[in-house]
Amino acid sequence: MEKLQLKYVEIIFDKQTPQRIGTEINILSKIDNRGAESLEYKFIVGKGGVWNTIQEFSEENKCVWKPKMEGEYMVMVQAREKDGKKSLDYLAKEGYSIVKDESDNSVIEETTGEKFMSENELNVEFKDALGNPEEKVVFLDVKDISDTEKKILVKNDDVQKEIALSDNEYKTDVTETEEKLIGEYNSNFVFNEAILKKGELVSKGDLVNNSENELCLINDILIDKKEITVGEKCSIEVKAKNENVNLYRFYIRKRDEWNIVRDYERNNTLKYTATEAGEKEFLIQCKRMESAESFEDYRTIKVNVKNISKVEITNFKCLSKSLIVGEKLEFEVETNIKTEQIEKDEMVVLYKFYKIYKDGRSVCIQDYSTKNDVYYKEMEAGSYRILCLVKSILSNKQYDDRAVLVYNVKPYKDIKINSFVADLNSPQASETEIKFTSEVQGGNSLLYKYKVKGPIEEDTGYTEKSEFSWKPMEAGEYEIILYVKDINYKGEYEDTKKIAFTIEKKGKKPVKILDIVIDKEKKIIIGEPVNVMINGEGGTQLQYAFIIRKDNRKLEDVAYNKSNWINFIPKQAGEYEVEVMIKDKYSNKQYDAHTFVYLKAMEYLPGEIDYIIFPYKEAYLVGDAIEFECIVQNTQNVLVKYETKINGHTVEQTGFSKNKKLRIIPKIAGKYTVEFYAKNVKCTGEYDSKKQISLYVSEASSVIDTKIIANKLEGRVNEELTFEATSRGGKDVCYEFYLMENNEWKSVQTYSRKNYYSFIPFAKGKYKILALAKSYYKKVSYEDYDEITFFVKD
Missing domain, CATH: 2.60.40.10 (Immunoglobulins)
Incomplete structure (x- = not known):
């Protein structure tokens, strides 16, 4: 058949493939041609090399097909001019699958093993989606498995x-030989000669x-x-x-x-x-x-x-302690495949993750890979689901098992009042100003409300001020209540605490602690003296007392005296608690005011790396020197060690020294990782702290001399043409191809390592091929290109 105008023919089915045996399938042939009304159409189906005519040549461009056997069919539509000289002017082919009744349920049966893991029940909308068989086939509105898969x-x-x-x-497809043999399948065709008689060998x-x-x-x-x-x-x-x-x-x-x-x-x-x-x-x-x-x-x-061993999900868990907006959320999946099998390459298990929004929208956050964990940062609060698909790398299924984990991302950490204290102890005299302070964790923007219950009540309403000054004017029993919530919270409060307070008739000025001064930072060294001093006011004559504890054991007790300071020398490493108390000389109380100071004693100040500074560049090239410098405190007593890795392999490692600078000159391209280890000279361990810097070093050459080479000097209709692009220089060169057909450019291959493009022209005329080239790591549209023009003849 010569000069078939294949590209103007379209076959349209009213039902998508596959369908069951006995289903009536309407087939429509559509030809984009002004003279389509003067055409005659013939419909043929083929299976296993044998072709049967559904409808002979007629003016009807549609027909009904009711298959009686399962299998892979090829549907062919032929068309010709009524008064034309050719036996055939148009031809189109389309594959179609027919299956038995039970095969339609195969996908649904696979999904019945789906697992849901959540402390809360799924909402009704999501359950309905799972209960619908059609939804199970395409479980979520996610991107389909790629054609390559x-x-x-x-x-x-x-x-x-x-x-x-x-x-x-x-x-199966129809070759040119089979096209010539349509309607002649009872002759000496290969399937009548050599293969079957009702499925058995002849x-x-x-x-x-x-x-x-x-x-x-x-x-x-x-x-x-x-x-x-x-x-x-x-x-x-x-x-x-x-x-x-x-x-x-x-x-x-x-x-x-x-x-x-x-x-x-x-x-x-x-x-x-x-x-x-x-x-x-x-x-x-x-x-x-x-x-x-x-x-x-x-x-x-x-x-x-x-069959290979079936992969099943045995556990789907969240590794993050809290699910907060803007923080790292990490999830991990466990399967029935033992670690030993994976390490010995007896089985390779692939994992794919989708994040599902409450409204059903979804996004793939990790395509199939051997990583059984995934993490991301969620920037919006709400209820989410994460779907995991697992399968063996050799599995021919879309997935072997799947599970859904339901979780809720909070806009902030739960609000909790850690402490709610007053600067004065109860009881106090009337007309004495008492300040209440609190330490609250969680939330983004906190609001505080203080409410006083007693003879005279007071309510501050919600405010951003975390402190509350109260000056009781009348003696009596009072209760001060603190309410805290986030500014976006719609409820009354998220946490509350209260303090009972007794106010007595005004007497002398109350005793209170103004300040506590420590002569050193809170990190101290054993064997060195530490001075703690109290500044207080009130009363007639103040007395001071100190109690030093470690691990809830009392180490030292200084009774009340006129001295407002104490020196103590920590003998062991650890955390020390210093309780300071103050009272009036004539007070019968244990103390009029008190507080706690916490000090941490260490054998030495650990070597800690505060910063690593190095020159910033958009690209690091082979041969360029890169210098790193460690910024550490207590510099003279800190030693630093450096370890350089290229693509994960250690290439250089130094010993500990006082040198805080490192200079490297990359010799090859790749990922460079420099690990910095710091320790005090007294450190007996491997190191006190560690940091690392990773950067990529690229080749310096550019892509040049890009050329397109065709496999044929002259193209013909329905014959495949292949164009190969070559170039010099660059690193991991990628190519993108454009094709001009009918004076219109269109992209036929986006950037990839594939350096050739093949296609079959269906019409004669002038064509152009444009190839763009660039290095993989270059953030440019292209570095070089080439363009050729060719003609296609009949």
Whole structure:
């Protein structure tokens, strides 16, 4: 058939593939042509190489097809001019799958093992989505599995062919020879000659009319493995009397049909990759190269394919202690596959994660990889779900198991009042000003409200002030209540605490502590004296007392005296509690005011790295010197060690020294990681603190001399053309291709490592190919390009 105008024909089905046996399927042929009303249409379906006519040539551009058998079909529409001279002017082909009734439920049955893990119940809307079978097939509004994941991998090399076959996705197409043989399938076609009679092998006598001319060309069929698991490969080798003069053809049985795996060629070996469990039967046909017969000898052989271990999710947990907006949220999944199996590469498990919003929207936060954990920062509060899909890397399913974890992200940490104290102890005299302070954790913007209950009540209302000054004017029993909430909280309060206070009739000025002064920082060294001094006021004559504790044990007790300071020398490392008390000389109380001071004693001041400074650049290049400097306190007593890694491998390591600077000159491109270790000279451990800096070093050369090379000097309609781009320089060069057709440019391949582009022109005319090139790490649109023009003829 010459000059077929394939690109103007479109086949439209009213039902998406696959469908059940017996389903009525409406097929419509649409041709974008002004003279479409003067066309006649013919509808044909093919399966296993055999073609049947649904509707002969007529003016009707639609028909109804009701398939009676399951399998992979090819639907073909032919069209021609009513008074045309050609037997055929238009042609279109489209694949379609027909399945049994039970196969429609396969996806739903797989999802019944779905796991939900949450302390709270799922909302009704989400349960309804899970209960709907159609929703289970496409569980969430997420991006589909890519075409690459769905397609079957076929690899060819010069010596042998490795073919990955899928019994679920095997499709046949119509070759040019088959197009010529439409309607002639009762002749000497290969499937009537050599393959089946109702799914069973025909006898050798049925295969060749003249039995006297039968030859025994095949001596034996060798297979390296008779039993394999899904994902494994086996090699089938044909041993013949004279291997160099024979041709070999391979079939595989699918249900009651034989499907061709590889047509005749001299290679006598087939490598088979198992993608589905079960017993697989192969038919090998052989004939001499000069023979005109369909085949002269054949053999069959069977391979048992076992299922791989099913991956199941056993635990789905959140590793983050709190789920707060802006903080790192980390989740981890555990499966039934043991760590030993994964480490020995006995099984590779892949994990994929989706974040699901309350309204059903979703986003993929980690595509399939071997990482069983994922983390991200959520910037909006609310209820979320995280969906995890797991599967073996050799699994031919979209996933083997899945689980959903429901969690709630809070806008801030829970508000908690850690302490609520007054600067004066109860009782106090009237007209004495008493200040109340609090320490509150959590929240973003806090509001405080103080309420006084007693003879005279008071309410401050919510305010941003965390302190409250109260001056009682009347004696009596009072209760001061503190309410705290975030500014965005709609309720009354989120936490509350109260203090009972007794106010007595005014007497002398109350005693209170004004300040506590420590002569050193709170980090102190054992063996060195520490001075603690109290400043107080009130009363007639103040007395001071001190109690020093460590690990809740009293170490030293200084009774009340006129001295308002104390010296003590810590003898052991640890945290010390100093209780300071003050009272009037004539007071009968244990103290009129008191507070606590906490001091931490250490054997030495640890070496801590405050900052690492180095020159910032947009790109670090090979040969450029990079200098790092550590900023540490107590510099003279701190030692620093450096370890340099390139792409995770240690290339240089220094010992501890007082040198706080490091200078490196990259020799190769890659990821450089410099680890800094600091310790005090008295440190007995490996180090006191550690920090690291990572940066990427790139090659300095640019991409130049980009050229496009075509595999043919002249193109023809329906013949494949391949254009290969080459260039010099750069690092990990990527290419992007544009095609001009009908004077319109369109992108046909985005940036990738693939340096060639192939396509089949369906119309004659002038075409252009544009190739853009750049290094992978360069943040530019392109570094170099090339453009060629070519013509396509009939």
